[in-house]
Amino acid sequence: MAVSRGPVPPRRDPGKQRVLGMTVGVLAAFLVVIGQLWYLQVLEGARLQELSDKNRIRIRPVAAPRGVLFDRNGLPLVDNRPAFTLSLIPREIDDRVRVLRRVSVLLKIPYAELDDALGRVPGDPLMPVRVRRGLTLEEVAKVEEWKLELPGVIVEVEPQRMYPTSRFAAHLLGYVREANEEQLRQGRYRRGDMVGQSGLERLLDQYLRGTDGGERIEVDALGRPIRLIQHTEPVPGAQVVTTIDRRIQEAAERAMEGHAGAVVVLDPRDGDVLAMVSTPAFALDQFTGTIDRDAWVQLIRNPAHPMLNRTVQSQYAPGSVFKIIVAAAGLQETTLTPMDHIFCDGQFHLGNRTFGDWKEGGHGTVNLHHAIVESCNVYFYQAGLRIGMDTIARYARAFGFGTSTGIDLPGEKPGFIPASRRGRRPSFLGDTANMAIGQGAVLATPIQVARMMAAVANGGVFFKPRLVQRVLRADGRVLYSDPGRVNGHVELSPMVWAFLRQSLLDVVNEGTGVAAHIPGIEIAGKTGTAQLVANSRADRGQDNAWFAAFAPANDPQYVVVVMIEHGGKGGEVAAPIARAIYDAIFFEKVASVGLSG
C-alpha cells in the first residue's frame, strides 16, 4: 500500500474494511464484559451481596451468664462475675507467627498453645477464638497497651463462675469447663462454650446455660468498628433453687476439714438433701480459666481421688450401722425379742473359726437394746445366724441397700447386698455372721445409709433424695420443679420402730455414740467401724468410721451421716464430726452471708 499524499479517489479501501473489523472486535469484547457483569451482578448478585455483608458485618457473640444456684433460703451457692478472656480473630491477624509470638511473650502462654487454638478452628475466620480465660487485670492492661502491635487480638468480657470458696460444695455443684471434643461432636455446643461437666452444673446445664446474645457490628477493612447494626441481649440462664442449706453445708465442710470421707445431711420428712460433702474436694475455680493439661492429669491421678463424689460414688462396708437393719429384721420376723439375752465374752466360735468383738473381754450379759447401744458384735453374730442371710438381705433391700437411691447426680453406685445362697456350710454361716455386723460383702454408699436412717426416723418412708426444688426463669416462670417423690416403703410394727428409736437414742446418750451428745438436743444415732481387709500390719486401725444419726429424736428433722475413710472408730472419729454439724444446725442460726472470692 502506497502512501498517497493528496486527495484519494473514492475506491474500495481494504484499510477501511479492517477498521470495520476492529470495531466489531472491540464491541464484541465490550459485550463479553457486559456478559460478565450480568453474571456477577444479576446471576451471582445475591450471593455476592451476602459476601459483602459478611465482609463488613462482624458478629460478636455476647456470652449469656449462667444461671445462679441458690440454697433453700435464697442464699447464692454460686454466682457470676465478669471475667476477661483473650480471643483471637483469625481473619484480622496479618502475620500469624509475629502476632502469636508477641502474645506468647507478653502473657507467657506457650506459643504452641496459641498456634493450636488457631489451627483447630476451621470455621468462620471472623469469629473470635477464645484462647485463654480469666486474664488478670495486669494481663488485660498489657494487651491493651500493645493493641496496635497485636492486630486480631482482643480481650472479651465474659461472665465467669464465682464460688464462695474454691472448694465449696465442689462435687455437688460440679465444675464448668469448655465443651470437650465429645460434647462438640454431639453438636449441642459450639467451641468455647462453657458447659457444666459434673454435679448440678451438668444435670441442669440446659437450664443454666441461657442463650448467648450478640452484636452485629459494621467494620471497615481494618476491622475498626464503624457502627452497631444490631444488638441482641443475652438471655441469662435460669435460676435454680436447690434443697441445700448453705449454713449446714458450710458447717459440714468445716467439720470435715482434714478428713477424707463424706457427709450427707437429709431432711427425713421429705428427702431433701440439706448438705452433701465429699472430701478431699477439688478447686472449682481452676476450671473456669483454662486449665492446663498437667493440672488436669494431676487431678485425675491424685491417689486421694478428689474428683470422686464419695457420697454417691463410693461404696463402703456399713459396719455396725447395718445392725439397725438386722435388729429390725429380727424383731419384725419375731426371730428376736427385746428380752432375749446372751453372754458376750468377746469371742464367737463358728466351726473352727473365731469371730471377735471389738471390745476385749466382751460386754457380759447383753440383750438386744444393749447390743445396739454397745454395738456388741457377738450378739449380732448369733442373731444373724438365727435370722438367716436371706431375711437380712431382704430387709437390707427394703431399706434401700443394693439399689441406687435415684438421686439426680451422675455416676451413683448401687452398693451391694449378697444374693441368696442356701446351705449350712460353715463358710456360708461365717458370711452370714459377718453380714450381720455390716462386714463382708455388704457395701453401701453414704447417701444410702442416710436414706436408711431417714426411714428409721420417719417410720419407713423412703424418698428419692431431692437436690433441686425448682428452676425459674428470670421472669419467674417455673421451668422445672421437683415436688419430691416417695420411692420405697418399709412396713414395721410401731413397736419395732419405737424400740429402734429408743435404742439409737441411747447409743448417743450412753453408748458408743456418746461423743455426738449435745446437752439439750436428743440425737439418735449409730456408730460403725468397718474393718478393711488388712493387707499389712500398717493397715490395722485404718478402719472406716461411720456415724449415722437423726435429731431431734422425738421430731426428726435432720439426718446426718458421716463417713471417714481410714478414720478409725466410728464413735471416736465420726461421731464428733456429726456433733459439730448438729451444733451448727441447732445453735448457729446465721450463715456467713455473701459470696466471698
Place this chain on the structure above:
Amino acid sequence: MFYFDRRLLANVDWLLLAAAAGVLALGGLTLGSLTMTRAGSGLVLRQLLWDGIGVGALIAVASLDYRNLVRAAPAFYLAGLLALLAVFALGRSVSGARRWIPVGPLTVQPSELFKFAFVLMVVWVLTWRWAQPVGTATLGLAAAVLLPPFVLIVKQPDLGTALVLVPVLVLLLVGAGIRLRLLGGVAAAGLSAMPVIWFALKEYQRERLLVYLDPFRDPLGTAYNVIQAKIAIGSGQFLGKGIAGATQSRLAFLPERHTDFIFAVFAEMWGFVGCLVLILCYAVIVTRGFGIAATAREPLGRLAAVGATALLAAETLINLGMVTGLLPIVGIPLPMMSYGGSSLVVSMMALGLLLSVRMRQFA
C-alpha cells in the same frame, strides 16, 4: 504549521466529546462519593485540576495538524525514552515501583505520557516509505520501536502499561494492512516464547497470573483484590447500592479503589444499569474513533485515528477485564475514570488526536 482555521470547528465530533464528557463526569462523581466523608477531598480537587489540564491538552492536540504531529514523532519518541530513563534517576517510589517524576506540585508518570508518543511513532514508521509494503521488514521496525520502551517500563516495574503497547501496535499493524497470516505467525511465536517470559517475570507478577487462574490460591494475599472486586461488583446487583450503601468501597475492603479498581466502586454504587451506561459511553468513544479512522481521507490520518482509538480501547478493555475477573490483574487505570493525572492527560490527548483527524478529513 500552527495555522488554525475556524472552519475546522464545523467538523468537531460532538458525540465523541459528549461520550468522553459523560465518562469524565461519572468518574468525578465516583471519586467524589468515595472521598465525601473523608478529609481527603483534596483528591477530587487535584483531579479537577488534572481535568483542566486534560481539556487543555485535548484542545492543543486537536488544533494541531496530525500530520505535523506524526512528522515530529521521532522527537517525541526520543524525549519519551529519555523521560523513561529519567524515572530511574529522579523517580519517586510508590509501593516498590518507580513510575513517577515530580514536576512542580504534580507528579508525572512518563510511562503514561509515553503511550501517546508511541502511537505517533508507530504511525510514523508504518507510513515511512522504507516500511512499504507492510511485511516482515515493517514488523522488524515495529519491534525495534516497541522493545526499548517496553523493557524500560517493565523494569519500573509497570507490566500493565507495557502490555498495553502490544495490542496498540497490533491494531496499528492490522490497520496498516499487514498480512494477517504473518501476524498469526508472530502470535504463535510469541505463545511459544511464553515459558521464557515466565522466568523473566517478577515473583509477584507470576503470583498474580497464578491467582488469575485460581483466585482462591491465597484468599488473603494477592487474590484478595480479585475477590473483593468481584464482591463489590456483584453486590451492586441490578440497580446498585447507591453511594451510602457501597460498603465494599467505602469501608475500604476494595483496594486501589481510587485508581485501578474504580470501576468496581462504580459498579457497586450503580449496579448493572449504571455499568451499561458507562460502557455505552466507552463504546461510543471507540465506535466514533474507528469511524473517524474509516472516514479519514488518507492512510496517515486513518492510522493515527486507529492508534488513538486502539490505545483507549485496549486500556478500557484490559481494565474492565481485570476488574471483573476476566483477565489477570496487571494494574492499568481505566481511562478518564481512574484517579491519576498522567493517564487522564494521555486519554485526552488521544481524543484530541481523533478530533484533529476528524476535523481535517475534508480539509
